[in-house]
Amino acid sequence: MKIRHCQGLASIITHRTVLQRCHYRTNTHGRTDKQLPRPRLMKLHSTSPTGLLAVTAYDAAGIVVNGRRLERSFIITPHRLIEDWAPTSWQVLCASDMAILASLNCPVVLLGTGAQQHFPPPALLRPLLAQRVGVEVMDSFAACRTYNILVAEGRDVAAALILGA
Numbered sequence: 001m002k003i004r005h006c007q008g009l010a011s012i013i014t015h016r017t018v019l020q021r022c023h024y025r026t027n028t029h030g031r032t033d034k035q036l037p038r039p040r041l042m043k044l045h046s047t048s049p050t051g052l053l054a055v056t057a058y059d060a061a062g063i064v065v066n067g068r069r070l071e072r073s074f075i076i077t078p079h080r081l082i083e084d085w086a087p088t089s090w091q092v093l094c095a096s097d098m099a100i101l102a103s104l105n106c107p108v109v110l111l112g113t114g115a116q117q118h119f120p121p122p123a124l125l126r127p128l129l130a131q132r133v134g135v136e137v138m139d140s141f142a143a144c145r146t147y148n149i150l151v152a153e154g155r156d157v158a159a160a161l162i163l164g165a
Helices: 095-103 122-130 140-152
Strands: 003-013 016-026 032-035 040-043 055-059 062-065 068-070 074-076 108-112 134-138 157-161
Touching (some): 062 074, 095 122
Antiparallel strands (some): 062 068, 074 157
16 A cells, blocks of 8 residues: 655634645555544734734724724824824825835835725836835735734734724
């Protein structure tokens, strides 16, 4: 009986990562059977290091940062909160809004474009890309979740979150 091993990420479940080892065996008839042992679970906790800014809640009306509710667009980094960022929707983003993001000198910028993901014109992203800043565009709630994960990993990240008026 021959056994070949492969390892891979099976799935991600809310606050848990499931890792599985796939065991394949060749039976006496030359066919390959797949056996899956019980998965090993690793819990992921949604805590952030003390003293850093994190998104603690959100809903359709606003986002809560460290217990403080914000209902207008803002920019957040682990150590800084810039309130009342000008854009009220992704359609009104302009070069000066992107210049603020470029001045933060963060290697990763998450651009939350509201309730749905919308890509801004490439010309607006050029100042960030010229500085070799990684820009990820997603809906604002996905940007909140991603921001918290990156902050928990100790990464230097900025999230620019657009909230409708």
